[in-house]
Amino acid sequence: MTFVKIDKKQWAQGLATLQKSYRLFGPSKEKDYYNYKALDVGEQPDFGFSNTRLSPKAILFPQSETIIEFSLDENAADHHIMKSIETDSSPRAILGIRPCDAKAVRLVNLNFDTPEYQDPYWVKALDATTFVGLACDDPKSTCFCTSTGCGPYNEEGLDLLLIEEDAQYLAKVLTDKGRAFAEAAGWNTATDGEADIDARKATAEAKITASVSMENLKNQDLMDLHGASFWEDIAFACINCGTCTFTCPTCWCFDLQDEVHGKTGKRMKNWDSCMFPLFTLHTTGHNPRGTKTQRLRQRFMHKLKYFVDKYDTGIMCVGCGRCVSQCPVNIDIRRVCDLMNNYKTDEAACTVQD
Amino acid sequence: MSEYNDKIREISQRLLKECQVDMVIGFRKGSMPMMNEPCFIKNAKDAAQLVWDSNCGINLANYLTNRTEKIGIIAKGCDSRNIVTHIIENKISREQLVIIGVPCQGMIDKHKTTSMFAGDIQDVTEDGGKIKITVNGQVNELDKADVLQKNCAVCTHRNPVIYDEMVADPVEEQNVDRYEDVRQIEAMNPEEKWNYFEELLSPCIRCYACKNACPLCYCPTCFVDESKPQWVGKGQDPTDVRTFHFLRAFHCGGRCTDCGACERACPVGINMRVFTKKLEKDSFEQFGWEAGLTLDERPPLDTYRPDDPDEFIK
Numbered sequence: 001m002t003f004v005k006i007d008k009k010q011w012a013q014g015l016a017t018l019q020k021s022y023r024l025f026g027p028s029k030e031k032d033y034y035n036y037k038a039l040d041v042g043e044q045p046d047f048g049f050s051n052t053r054l055s056p057k058a059i060l061f062p063q064s065e066t067i068i069e070f071s072l073d074e075n076a077a078d079h080h081i082m083k084s085i086e087t088d089s090s091p092r093a094i095l096g097i098r099p100c101d102a103k104a105v106r107l108v109n110l111n112f113d114t115p116e117y118q119d120p121y122w123v124k125a126l127d128a129t130t131f132v133g134l135a136c137d138d139p140k141s142t143c144f145c146t147s148t149g150c151g152p153y154n155e156e157g158l159d160l161l162l163i164e165e166d167a168q169y170l171a172k173v174l175t176d177k178g179r180a181f182a183e184a185a186g187w188n189t190a191t192d193g194e195a196d197i198d199a200r201k202a203t204a205e206a207k208i209t210a211s212v213s214m215e216n217l218k219n220q221d222l223m224d225l226h227g228a229s230f231w232e233d234i235a236f237a238c239i240n241c242g243t244c245t246f247t248c249p250t251c252w253c254f255d256l257q258d259e260v261h262g263k264t265g266k267r268m269k270n271w272d273s274c275m276f277p278l279f280t281l282h283t284t285g286h287n288p289r290g291t292k293t294q295r296l297r298q299r300f301m302h303k304l305k306y307f308v309d310k311y312d313t314g315i316m317c318v319g320c321g322r323c324v325s326q327c328p329v330n331i332d333i334r335r336v337c338d339l340m341n342n343y344k345t346d347e348a349a350c351t352v353q354d
Numbered sequence: 355m356s357e358y359n360d361k362i363r364e365i366s367q368r369l370l371k372e373c374q375v376d377m378v379i380g381f382r383k384g385s386m387p388m389m390n391e392p393c394f395i396k397n398a399k400d401a402a403q404l405v406w407d408s409n410c411g412i413n414l415a416n417y418l419t420n421r422t423e424k425i426g427i428i429a430k431g432c433d434s435r436n437i438v439t440h441i442i443e444n445k446i447s448r449e450q451l452v453i454i455g456v457p458c459q460g461m462i463d464k465h466k467t468t469s470m471f472a473g474d475i476q477d478v479t480e481d482g483g484k485i486k487i488t489v490n491g492q493v494n495e496l497d498k499a500d501v502l503q504k505n506c507a508v509c510t511h512r513n514p515v516i517y518d519e520m521v522a523d524p525v526e527e528q529n530v531d532r533y534e535d536v537r538q539i540e541a542m543n544p545e546e547k548w549n550y551f552e553e554l555l556s557p558c559i560r561c562y563a564c565k566n567a568c569p570l571c572y573c574p575t576c577f578v579d580e581s582k583p584q585w586v587g588k589g590q591d592p593t594d595v596r597t598f599h600f601l602r603a604f605h606c607g608g609r610c611t612d613c614g615a616c617e618r619a620c621p622v623g624i625n626m627r628v629f630t631k632k633l634e635k636d637s638f639e640q641f642g643w644e645a646g647l648t649l650d651e652r653p654p655l656d657t658y659r660p661d662d663p664d665e666f667i668k
Contacts, residue, residue, distance in 0.1 A: 236393060242559075270589055277579050324385070
């Protein structure tokens, strides 16, 4: 059973059945745009979106998550003991996650689940989640996933891939988790879909015209790129807001904060942003990235050079285009990636001229 | 407004060639529709990159803070008022600036326009009062008046208030009621206001695009970034989100020009201008004050006068 046919008339019933054993998340229209939300009982995901304003990473890695609690009341036996909070790790599924966002989860996982260290909150959430992808037939002009090792029908990180047809969804079962999900929904009409998918996939891929080049990034000298002459020009417009990092599906930086009210306190894990002045601020008051140009350079060097060098799996970007379309001052990662990829130091240029 | 391009380039080229300025701050064409990118031009030969159209909503005064060079700056009405405020507040000196004034006819509301079409907007061009928007290969023609940023629709200072060069003759100023939206909120009872503000701020992700796009927000350390001691929680607790927005707005009281950069920059479409506009309305009604119109007077909230109308002190 690689392909399952889901009649749209059976869709709502299947979801209702699933909600007995899964918490379902899906895209939903909020005012002028879409975001993922926890679906209420009987609520349908709205698949009329191209992509959501924010990525679904918050379902696994919330913007603000309490991870530890403590008491400062010295009359309490357990005062000043940091106590881990049990997070909800019951089964959940993200319906209609786009292939780019699913691949992004795999990239974030490289950081949160290593042989040496595992972030327990991330790992538990990831284990509990079934990723039900929705193939992307109508990509936007800001999409460039086909050049980042992803694509509108990419299967990496997905348990099921849905392809929408007029009266039905064709579901490609990719993992045991996906199989269990389809079975729990009662979707068991096997079908043959490979040929259909190949044609649709080619059509969708052809619609993506934007791209980045990255073939030279690995061999570029790190310090040359760090000292490149273009950073001042790119950074000029930057206002150092967190729009790019907060909307990005692959940005994983977080900050730990303790908040105390009266005699009880909590430790929280909040999204951080390399755009912010507090990012990497030392207790001495010194910040190695004290200017906006340094902060902007950190963002692009991390995604397009340090990550490339460390993991050797391409760039830390899936081409979803959110930062491109939402940056208030039009700083375009596609342009920056090409500048970094094609950068030649002045010395090298002189050598060529000689 | 794109007919201003030639004049802007000609002036910029001349200023750079004659070494009157070290750089010109303006806009270059963006990589997608309805987006231009603030940029600086240092060589006369690069002046041809400068563009002007109805997608120059970012307030360029924001890029002047504490700069030491001699700067030519393209300024529409609101930018010029924020330049005045910057000069009064010693963030730049008048002598450093050559202000290239641009009479403005309003900027396109990117959020509104995007939400008007289900498909992906491929191209936006303008011709006088008409905007042509290409979606899925289809050209849709709209009146510019229907897609203006909300602040531009009620702008009463479209012409630069301070300038050294002008790229065109002044445009006619609008005679409009600026505060209809504020009065609607003022008329609400406390519970309605609470609910209204709660809903208004609920999508906020605290990216701080609003504060960082604002030319008034130049504190070396913003209160949200204070850590010794910390002033405000950094999570998504609604109290902390509100604290950020309310304090930010109050810090702009008597200084805000309603340039709309905050709302334009917001990735989740929050109209946080309702806060600053209330303070702007109060400044106008109680002190007869409009920010950034003159270099000769300080804003009402950072000055003391023995003859202040202070009836509220009993």
